[in-house]
Amino acid sequence: VTDLAAALFTTPAMAAVFSAEARVRRMLDFEAALARAQARAGVIPAGAAAAIGTACRVERLDLGAIAREAAVVGTPVVPLARMLGDLVGGEARRYVHWGATSQDAIDTGMVLQARDGLELLEEGLLGIAATGAVLAERHRATPMAGRTLLQHALPITFGLKAARWLALATRQVGRLRQLRPRVLVVQLGGAAGTLASLGSDGPSVMALLAEELGLAAPELPWHAERDRIGELAAALGVVAGGMAKIAGDLVLLAQTEVGEVAEAAVEGKGGSSALPQKRNPVDATMALAAARLAIGQVPTVLGAMAQEHERAAGAWQAEWAAVPDLFRFTAGAVEGVRRALEGLEVDADRMRRNLDASGGLILAESLATALAQRVGRPEAQRIVRDVCDRVRRDGADLTAAALADERVAALLTPDAIGRALDPLAYLGAADAFVDRALAAHREILGTVPADR
């Protein structure tokens, strides 16, 4: 059991992708593919490649010993390569890790983990989008209060709010897809980025290695130019930030005084050790925590881009912890939002009651717009501000106060006032925007990343 926190802020699937075992397995994938690529290029015997491939099984390595030795030598690849050599044995042993450097194995391994991680994130985001699309469609006519600076502003629909979440998730998917060709790139440079020990075969081995692993080949090794890792980290930070937006909205909507949504009731979920009546928005809360933790890794990775010469002392190594944590926590944020949205209880009646609770003040702009067509915007705003003051002072509602105001009455018929103060009649393009978000979602579902 790792620390409790690990159980709360990630998913088992992402934890598996970035486990100690997976890290070693992915480095072994590199070693095996490198041997195959070199065999294809005629650099090493085909038999050696086969023997190496056979030995590259994580079950056969002592992970604890690798970790202990890594702490002395400063890299896990020195013990890994030696143990692998021992497993391969015979003539083939000499071709283990041929021409490569530690960083080639570590970086390519991490890129392979990142590819798996990106798939998981995309899947989670598509799950959010799917639920978002259902909510957007179902609630396109459910009016609710739009809130700016947490104050009632104008009516919107819950469908529009869900459509914005949907559009956000859809854009995130698109964003993660488009960076794949730039980021999912093999690393192979040898000790100083020249592939010197491969003589003139370096570039062709690099190309074949990329092919073997289904990754792109870079123009040249990138041991100390970490813009790809920076871009990857930044993209995950953007995903996490987006999750925090949705989760934050859910927590606010679930407030006792607002009560417009609640996370699906699950036995034991959201309870309190002290309060029997509590039903906490647990999934959204965990998403918010995970998103904070994810974003916190981004500057670490960006700050670590200043890597010295041909390999860095410290900045590169910091990636070994920061990048996995970034994936773990981003997955936790995505999963928290996915779960919170799935089976979300939406209280349309409460939305309507909240909308009406301010006595129509939320439609002040609508009234002002109706008046503005007669007297211009500034004068209209002055009139409506006065009427609103009266509503607040006297506790009346806006319809009554508007009907009673001489200036309003002189400009608008009672019917026109009624229309102006009907929330369903003042939703502008809400419906059209829902359609546009749904269309964008359908479009992304119909496309597949270029590299798949």
Next chain:
Amino acid sequence: VTDLAAALFTTPAMAAVFSAEARVRRMLDFEAALARAQARAGVIPAGAAAAIGTACRVERLDLGAIAREAAVVGTPVVPLARMLGDLVGGEARRYVHWGATSQDAIDTGMVLQARDGLELLEEGLLGIAATGAVLAERHRATPMAGRTLLQHALPITFGLKAARWLALATRQVGRLRQLRPRVLVVQLGGAAGTLASLGSDGPSVMALLAEELGLAAPELPWHAERDRIGELAAALGVVAGGMAKIAGDLVLLAQTEVGEVAEAAVEGKGGSSALPQKRNPVDATMALAAARLAIGQVPTVLGAMAQEHERAAGAWQAEWAAVPDLFRFTAGAVEGVRRALEGLEVDADRMRRNLDASGGLILAESLATALAQRVGRPEAQRIVRDVCDRVRRDGADLTAAALADERVAALLTPDAIGRALDPLAYLGAADAFVDRALAAHREILGTVPADR
């Protein structure tokens, strides 16, 4: 005069793009374009649009008064819209800021500033790439020590190092270009993102507004979904991180004990208030400082993505300072590197002397590679490690020690030993990698962003 620091960590051009005046000018551009779009859509009279367009001149507004009033009301748009109305006057006045909300003007204004800022950054990066390409070509046969963890590792060429800088800058240009369609997007949503006061004309006005400003139209307003701003900020952070890598290398290469490069001598540059002999790498130093400052803004922007409901209280407003600072400091980092590279003094002799200073130890891998073809990698490494120990112990050079070692002598002829220990013969794909970086550079010079 703003604080001294402002003079050091940005460029005058970027400072101008993000000046107080430019911010207001860009918001006025929004107001004028909105009026034109609404006139084209038949929402407001053409004459009103013309009158508004004429009034939208930053010289006619009192910027100080806007700032003072903004501090009370919490947004600069309330005073701006009123003052603009006063300037427009007459009937047209009522159509000022029609259907829009503060955030529409502020966000679109910031996007317009960002577009200018991105152009400047791209220009700077292309300048770095151009110098990098010259250095890569000129020094493709200039050997130097490759260094990992700041220790001599293997020979490389200075051309390869420059090619890596070049490739980094080239990728950054590509990265900034590809995000433009996603990020350079108009904002228009009205008070709660429904464009309610425009009735059913909202989407068409939004499309026309985007056309007027040369921006893309989003699927729906994004007042509180800030993934675009997050992506923009993250991309700038990646640019800044890349600059820190290059600048850091320059500072390290300029160390007194290394002395392989020096920034171009300029009267008064890099002096000290105490030390007459000093010649500091000033431009690289300022780039490093600016890059740190730039990266420091990224988590602020990402952390501020959790924006409440339809408009945030605090998180959005934090962008008003963080995004401009991010552009300013990133520009400072790019400019520092550009200047440091321009006219960089490269001391090829010193590079060679440093390369040779360790008595050939830097070619230990080359010797091991030659031996490995006979006895396999592990045995070869053991032999070479022994020989290296002798070099370090006795102060001999590696050639002599290798010739004197019985095991080596049994496996390699003196000639083969000589070849193995010639740095120019152990550069692997360095030259090919230079070509690839140059090709990628030529390619980006031949393409133009889709949206230009």
Next chain:
Amino acid sequence: VTDLAAALFTTPAMAAVFSAEARVRRMLDFEAALARAQARAGVIPAGAAAAIGTACRVERLDLGAIAREAAVVGTPVVPLARMLGDLVGGEARRYVHWGATSQDAIDTGMVLQARDGLELLEEGLLGIAATGAVLAERHRATPMAGRTLLQHALPITFGLKAARWLALATRQVGRLRQLRPRVLVVQLGGAAGTLASLGSDGPSVMALLAEELGLAAPELPWHAERDRIGELAAALGVVAGGMAKIAGDLVLLAQTEVGEVAEAAVEGKGGSSALPQKRNPVDATMALAAARLAIGQVPTVLGAMAQEHERAAGAWQAEWAAVPDLFRFTAGAVEGVRRALEGLEVDADRMRRNLDASGGLILAESLATALAQRVGRPEAQRIVRDVCDRVRRDGADLTAAALADERVAALLTPDAIGRALDPLAYLGAADAFVDRALAAHREILGTVPADR
């Protein structure tokens, strides 16, 4: 006019402390005090010190020229020392900046600015504490809903909430005071931290300089050991984080659906460019934005602690912008909270209505506690959970449901149930805690920092 944002996220007083002019003035204070100290130590003639002191007037220097030249030479002190020399003239000129290095002037100047900045922050925090104390006292019997995870939990009093803000502000004052002796320390080391050009007079000149400026003398120069600056920055980040807590509470309490507080009504404050009925919590919003911006500087300063050798290339220079920004934004956060609290409108009726709105569910724990004394905590919680479910299902209130429950009726009299469900009877130590916070406040008012 600097950018609009500058007007919103700091105070004029703090802006003045960290203006370009103040920076130069504080460096001149250093130069003048250094000369006096050296005269007292017999290192330079008394007449020279007098002449230098007379010349050290910021009005006599061309700040623009200093900034321009600083951008070339990499430090403002080279031009400053030269211009100062020109002003001093004659024999005394040779003693300008005697024995010092740029960093001595820049660091000591920044420490002097920091001292002013800390005073302003302390003043602001004491203002918050004063208002907090009034609110705590006035509302110690004003019941309101306590909320955990934004859900009703138990009754508290608004006085307790204010007492927690008060205690927070009080602790911040204590925290800022206690770090002064560690942080407000003179810098004097000469070019490499040995004060070599002062021979054996270094330590005594350092001590006299510290005395002249009212700062502490460090055990040795700290040009590249920045723990003091790191601690200072961290402390400001903690202040800013505390402000975000209070401001966040205010924004949440001001929500339309909660409506328990409102910022003082000021003509034009908190309005909207579109919505005539809006009254936004502007000061709290600006505090939240400023706090984010302040905290964003902290990792930049901490990350910049890794300063190379005897003076850093880049990391130190980054402080020149980050530390002033940190003070500016922290001041903005403190001021926003101070203003928001001052004249805060507290709606005790609304607090009571919100407290009662859940039909007494908020007192579920109280009922469980009463029952637990009879049947133990687990069984009590089971009973109360059932009763609460009935309340939620049937819309009844908790008192009625409790009276109707057989198990409850068997254990508690109607009277006991009534007492258990009276919020005023279930406030525990709220009152005592208010007293303790007030006492801590009185204590800090009665003490003065050791160094004043």
Next chain:
Amino acid sequence: VTDLAAALFTTPAMAAVFSAEARVRRMLDFEAALARAQARAGVIPAGAAAAIGTACRVERLDLGAIAREAAVVGTPVVPLARMLGDLVGGEARRYVHWGATSQDAIDTGMVLQARDGLELLEEGLLGIAATGAVLAERHRATPMAGRTLLQHALPITFGLKAARWLALATRQVGRLRQLRPRVLVVQLGGAAGTLASLGSDGPSVMALLAEELGLAAPELPWHAERDRIGELAAALGVVAGGMAKIAGDLVLLAQTEVGEVAEAAVEGKGGSSALPQKRNPVDATMALAAARLAIGQVPTVLGAMAQEHERAAGAWQAEWAAVPDLFRFTAGAVEGVRRALEGLEVDADRMRRNLDASGGLILAESLATALAQRVGRPEAQRIVRDVCDRVRRDGADLTAAALADERVAALLTPDAIGRALDPLAYLGAADAFVDRALAAHREILGTVPADR
């Protein structure tokens, strides 16, 4: 085996303090102490407290089940309290977790872990200080180049450099000690911070609980006022930043071209998978990585200080991962530096050779100082700049060039020139500063924190 990275960037001791098991054990310590305190206050029967105390053994709980259930309910305390109740059984069961809330157990548990963590950090820092003191004393007369912006500036001694590291570590110890009374504080507030279910016994139970645990009692509960946690996090960030300074110096001094220090040779340490001759500064490298990772947690904790109302949704929970990681990584940074310094190989000859390598240019200021006493600083600097230019142009050394310069010869005798250009004669207060650092170290060794 957790991920490899975990093995590299922390210590086993700190990993144990923040293990899953330790977290639960510390929460059980809270529950047991709470029961004892309540028995002493007469709130629960003494027998119940004894039974609870007996049951509070981490070995008896199923940690995996706690983690799984915590992921559903959102807090580990709900399952923990239930399991503990089951273990206690009988009458006493009802008094388990009496009057407390989840957060009381979690926060107090974390404070107890933090106390252990602080002890470990202090111990590590004292180890660094001890080695630093030895190095400072031993090398107080070992001259080396002082370097600013990585350029030779003036001679210093290695003893002075070590004294600065010593002073830094000493100050860090002082800093960690002085915050203990402010930070090591018990949490006890009950569900909403009123201790309502304890009636009027709340404050006395809190005081007794604090006594039981050896912690301080706060003025009131601090569930949502996290300045103490912020201060703690910030202090660790400052420690980590200080470690990065020392580790960075070590990496720079160990560069092949500088070669002034090397980490102690350990079989297998610092090797490379490709390069037989490599000896990498592994411990300093790992310290640099760990310091980056530690600092990266600080803004997460500070940003999470904005906690809503009486308990936060997300911000508080983020601490559960960020604070332990901060301790883990800070310990890794401290340990890396401690190990790197222990047995550090110092090459005094190389220091002298590097110092002399620039032909005496490093003593330019000394020459200028000698001249300045005759012709004033500006003229002296002009003369010396000319002489230095000649040295650089002609490759001569500064002594020869100075003797050959007419202006110098007219002002100084050959003897005076010789004295001016002797590095050992231009060390200023280096020795005195070493003494002061040693004295501060002795002082801290002689004091013990007030709370121990």
